[in-house]
Amino acid sequence: MYGSEGIEQSEAAPTLLVVDGANVVGSVPDGWWRDRRGAAERLRDRLVRRAESGLPGHPGPLEVVLVLEGAARGVASVPGVCVEDAPGSGDDHIVAVAARAAGRPCLVITADRELRRRVRESGAEVAGPRTVLGRGSA
Template sequence: MATVLIVDGANVVGTRPDGWWKDRAGAARKLHEQLLVAGVPQDQVVLVLEGGAKGGVRPGKDAHVRTVHAPKDGDATILAEAKRAAERGDRVTVVTADRALDARVAGVGATTVRPSWLLDLL
């Protein structure tokens, strides 16, 4: 059984008022770079990007971080990733402050942590 951390990229980046909205792609790239070197306790990290943030990181796997581009809204992609991992028997944690998404991923067996938890590790 693997442990999987699914990161709501827009939600995590959006928690810091550091001008991210001026360069969504750059903010996504910075988050991706931080995740590559962060000491997260999970075996795998899935970074879900949507909208303009997708321009900052190509989809695919770099070391233990897999980047997924949401075709429409990030929430549906995060939920699908959580469900797929939980069905494989993995322990899934989703990083988000979105309470509606929190409830939806709980329904597939995932737990959630707030972006501040991840930001403290970065």
């Protein structure tokens, strides 16, 4: 497909992967509560691999947004993963980020039932933390 200037454009925008950082980090009892920011950094670094390789049903590369709140705020973005600090409610910010997908695939990673309901209303797909963590590992 070509744009108005004759430059080839991608036929489909990459899936927007939105990760509920607090929920995913909290799903593994590995001592994250002693160093919330460090746990968020480890999750961010894991997500870099997912951004490149993709996930089942969502081939890479993915556009990844990791949403953080509370004591985990302040983690820097890295190539492949954009980190956004929620200014208030993490759930509200995740809903707003998912709404930005408008017309392209969006997958939200969370186990929070109410958040799952809210993002599904905006047309996003939802999956649990194991989708990005793998089986039983942090």
